[in-house]
Amino acid sequence: MPALRVLERVDLNGRTWVYAADDASGSTSLFSCLLVQVLPDEDQPDEGEGEYDEEDWEGEDAPVFDTRLHEAVMFGAPYEGGELVFLTVDGDGNPVVTRTRGPVRLPRRGPGPLAHAPNLDAIEEPAGAKPLPDDRVAEVAATLTPTGRPMRWGPGKAARAGGLAFTACAVVGTEFVTDTLLADGFGWHVLGFFGLFMLLNLAATLLNWRVTADSAGLWLTGAWKVRHVPWERLRGAAYTGEGTVEIRVRDQDTWELPGIGWPWAERRLGLRPPYKRLTDEINALHTRPELRPIEQSPPRNHGLPLGPVLAVLLALTVLLSFLG
Structure with missing residues (x-):
């Protein structure tokens, strides 16, 4: 043989x-x-x-x-x-x-x-x-010009506006639930705090999610922390039908930006938001190593997780309600 x-x-x-x-x-x-x-x-x-x-x-x-x-x-x-x-x-x-x-x-x-x-x-x-996945990777790779400098992706203006709106809703909701708690005591309305936490997570993600690619791999900034994925552990990126961005890692783990997109609206309006461009270009960098940056990015360029900041903001809202 x-x-x-x-x-x-x-x-x-x-x-x-x-x-x-x-x-x-x-x-x-x-x-x-x-x-x-x-x-x-x-x-x-x-x-x-x-x-x-x-x-x-x-x-x-x-x-x-x-x-x-x-x-x-x-x-x-x-x-x-x-x-x-x-x-x-x-x-x-x-x-x-x-x-x-x-x-x-x-x-x-x-x-x-x-x-x-x-x-x-x-x-x-x-x-x-739509083009096949491999054809899509080749199409996106042809548009990328290697400069050696780190590459970054983050939210657009519409996403940040939505993040501010969700933050305002979280603050108002926290004040309302706290006032109800002070007036009526503990009850089912306390469960509203769990819903506010989910709203807080989405607001922090929309306001300041970031992905940075440099010579060492990807730096993934979500709502609560920054994660580093070396190139050799990266398996690819995908944008799901539920509007979630997934960065897949070799150990079967997955980093997610949940619920940041509206696929049905994007299809009808023909939009290509930053998070869709992110998945296309990450896949191109994954399969074409010659396109990857050769410089390292400083930590200040990796982004700031806003989840802890917004959590402190809601805690101050609760404190002011108790003091008021």
Whole structure:
């Protein structure tokens, strides 16, 4: 059986793209296939293997893939519909054996999608559909000009206006609940403080969320703290249908900016707010290391979590109500 050194990359939909060993930039794929890990005690394929179930790849339970280029050894001859075995390593450096699940697909000549591609990657989409994840990454990467300086993303004017409005509502609500507590004593109205905390969290996020990219990785500033994610631990970014920004990390952890967007309004108005641009550009930086900044950013540029500040503001409101 022939053996060949190659480079492979998994796209955001789980399909593996194979490149020549010297194509370090991943510019020209040789073919694509869907791979499944071979278990040590695997004697024969499971029933139904090779079949595609859309429910396995959609919604909150959809898997998250490491889309970086990495080395592998390919066993077998690649041809349309062929079967192959790959020897590679996982993120922890442990050896992994994978094999094709479904036929190999060779790219056709000229621009355009793969011929007769399965529905798994939603490659054959109707006219006017959004670009594929890999195509989107390439499209966004083409717009980025490497300068070496750190990159930053943060809220726009509309988000900050909404944050101020929520802050005002939280202050007024805190004063009302406190006055009710002083007048009527403890009761069900005390639960209003829990709702005010959620309002406070959203206000702090809208006012001053920030993501900074530098040579060391990403600095993620949410409502309560600043988190650092090195480039080697980053797995990608996504904007969910619930309006939440997710930065996915290798240890299966996820950093979130919950509820900062309105996807339905953005689709109808054709808007591209900063948090959508953030996910696109983070994915481009993740898969194209040559675009990443080469300078470090000072701590003062990482942003200030406003959650503690607003919590002190509400505490002063409660104190003034008691003193008044």
